[in-house]
Amino acid sequence: MNALIDELQWRGLIAHSTDLDALGAHLDEGPVSAYVGFDPTAPSIHMGNLVQLMLMRALQRAGHQPFLLVGGSTGLIGDPKQAGERVMNDASVVEGWVERIRAQVGGLIDLDGQRGARLVNNLDWTGRISALDFLRDVGKHFSVNRMLDREVVKSRLDSGISYTEFSYVLLQSLDFRELYRTHGVTMQTGGSDQWGNITAGIDLIRRSEGGKAHGIGTPLLTKADGTKFGKTESGTVWLDPEMTSPYAFHQYFLNAEDAMVVSYLKVFSERPRDEIDEIARQQEEKPFLRVAQRALADDITDLVHGRPERESAEAAAAALFGRSELAELDDRTLAAVAKELGAATVPAGESLPSVVDALVTAGVVPSKSAGRRAIDEGGAYVNNVKVTDPDAVLSPDDLLGGRYAIVRRGKKTVGALEFQR
Incomplete structure (x- = not known):
């Protein structure tokens, strides 16, 4: 079997594929151009999209050229x-999201060198095609019967599906053919959906060009209970640091469940197989050390946000529980920590509360x-300083960054207050 296919299977990155033997032989023939698409339906890509980029990074490491x-x-x-x-977004909004996502994906894969990734926008070719040309040149190759057999279409027939969304498959197929024609792209990857x-x-x-192309579909990553990985109670884990802070991002992976963490590590870490196998062994023997969670959180945060942001996230976590100084955290990290703690807001103009009231307001104790x-x-504790006076009142010096106070009961029950200016 082709070594790259074997690697992708070991990492759990193949859920569906065209003929793997034929694909392996194609990869062995020489550098292959492969593409994956990202639709700007939000201002940022998310964890599911990162799976696709990890696959593209693996292809690039093996000497193939990605098209994003x-x-x-x-x-x-x-x-x-x-x-x-779906709700259709305004064209100007989508245009702005295109640029944001181009910058994101371009920062997560090598764009330089002979096999540097290429960034493309399908509006460059679809914008030039008339409706008549599209129907004659693309639509004639599609059977409505087969389109109706698609699972998502069948599930929507009773509730209703617009012709616009029904026809989406034609647009994406056109993209593959255009890249095949103009850049010799012979492989597409994407999520199993x-x-x-x-x-x-x-x-x-095959129908219009008489050509042969290949595909890989990656699995939907789930938690042990079958729910979607990359979702939290507060929503999606985004790659944009303004939408999911590096601190929250790092914490999410630190909290990965023992039953699944090694599977996630294989997908999101580029450590070699023997190193991951050793981490898996340590994880099984001493799960309480959370070796796999730390490796996962560190590797993925380094990739997405960079090592300095990961170190800031680690410093914030240590500071929360008294292992380093909260006052040393920068304003952005403080804001991220307060948000993750569900900081209670104190309106501007109100006098500073007593420590007892602060503990109650932050939710770390049930009553005064x-x-x-x-x-x-x-x-x-207030900002990790033990409070000994039950009548103590917060002072301006207790406000980190001039607006936050971190309160704690015992070793693990932590809350925050944000004082509006």
Whole structure:
């Protein structure tokens, strides 16, 4: 078997594929150009998109050339989803998201050298095609019967699906054929939910060009209970640091469940197989050390946000529990920590509260009496400084960055207050 295919299978990156033997032989023939697409239906890409970029990075390391398509045209339409019809975003909004996502994906893969990744926008070719040409040149190769057999279409027939979303598969197939024609792209990758679109593009290339193309669909990553990985109670884990802070990002992976963490490590870390196998052995023997979680969180945060941001996230986590100084955290990290703690907001103009009231407001004790008891028992802290006076009141010097106070009861119950200016 082709060494790259074997590597991708070991990392759990192949859920669907065209003929693997034929694909392996194609990869062995020489450098292959492969593409993956990202539709700008939000201002940032997310964890599911990062799986695709990890696959592209693996292809590039093996000597192949990635093409990263940001869908300036398909993003105006949106791929059909099970939940119902998408809301179409304004063209100017989509245009702005295209540029943001181009910058994101371009920062996560090598764009230099002979096999440097190429960034392309499908609006560059679809914008020039008339409706008549599109119907004659692309639509004639598609059977409505086969389109109706797509799972997402069948699930939407009762509730309704617009012709716009029904036709999305034609647009994505056109993209594959265009890249095949102009850049010799012979392989498409995407999430398992894109498999129908990928095979439709392969079929269009066969029908209209007489060519052969290949595809890989990656699995949907889930937690042990089957729920989607990359989702939190507060929403999606985004790669944009303004939407998911590096601190929250790092913490998310530190909290990966033992049952799944090695699987995630294989996908999101580029450590060699023997090193990951050793981490897996240590994880199984001493799961309480959380060796795999630390490796996962560090590697993925370094990749997405850079090592300095990861070190800041680690410093913030240590400071929260008294292992370093909270006052040394920068304003952005403080804001991220306060947000993750669900900081209670104190309106501007209000006097600073007592420590007891601060403990109650931040939710670390259920009542004032419990707050006083925590202080009496030596288990109440403001910014990691033990409070001994049950009548103590917060002072301006207690406000980190001039607006935050971190309160703690015992070793692990932590909360925050944000004082509006």
